[in-house]
Amino acid sequence: MLAVKIKGKQWCTIVAPKVFGEKDIGKARTAEPQSLVGKRLILNAIELMDDMNKYYVKFKFKIDAVNGTRASTVFDGFECMQDYISRMVLRRIKRIDSVQDLKTQDNVKLRVKGLTVMSKKVRTNVEAKIRKYVVSIVKEEVENSTLEEFISKVMNNEIKNRIIRQGRIIYPVRNFEIRKTEVLKE
Numbered sequence: 001m002l003a004v005k006i007k008g009k010q011w012c013t014i015v016a017p018k019v020f021g022e023k024d025i026g027k028a029r030t031a032e033p034q035s036l037v038g039k040r041l042i043l044n045a046i047e048l049m050d051d052m053n054k055y056y057v058k059f060k061f062k063i064d065a066v067n068g069t070r071a072s073t074v075f076d077g078f079e080c081m082q083d084y085i086s087r088m089v090l091r092r093i094k095r096i097d098s099v100q101d102l103k104t105q106d107n108v109k110l111r112v113k114g115l116t117v118m119s120k121k122v123r124t125n126v127e128a129k130i131r132k133y134v135v136s137i138v139k140e141e142v143e144n145s146t147l148e149e150f151i152s153k154v155m156n157n158e159i160k161n162r163i164i165r166q167g168r169i170i171y172p173v174r175n176f177e178i179r180k181t182e183v184l185k186e
Helices: 045-049 082-088 124-143 147-155 158-167
Strands: 010-015 024-030 040-044 057-067 070-080 094-103 109-118 173-183
Touching: 010 057, 024 040, 040 045, 045 057, 070 082, 070 147, 082 109, 082 173, 094 124, 109 124, 124 147, 124 158, 124 173, 147 158, 158 173
Parallel strands: 010 070
Antiparallel strands: 010 024, 040 057, 057 070, 070 173, 094 109, 109 173
């Protein structure tokens, strides 16, 4: 039999999107760098942004291009870890979920899933008012922001604090979190 030489593998550096400062977020060893295109990568906020306050957030990235040995990524979404959500939602507490498909100013289509936690069980009409209020605020924030601005608002707790502070007019909101965001394909 003839021995066929296999092409050697090389290391490719994976780079975060511009939103996160284009810093190196990992390395991948591959024989063909173009085979990395389309692969997904999940990173914790602590590793990505050195932010201990957002330990419960996982970011998802998708490799979209490879230039030599540098693989660039695009933002593909984020979500809260399940154990964090489980600690928020306890017994005798009302959980109100909301799911919206929205477009940012830079035409990125997002599915935003919010979680509102009330301090105790509430009547159906109060729950409906809170859900309507949360949906309107999240819609306003997403549609009046670019993807970068939306991510920074979520990471700085701007949206969360606004909903908790202004939602008290309807009923005391114990906590709010955007628990998941997905980038949708056109």
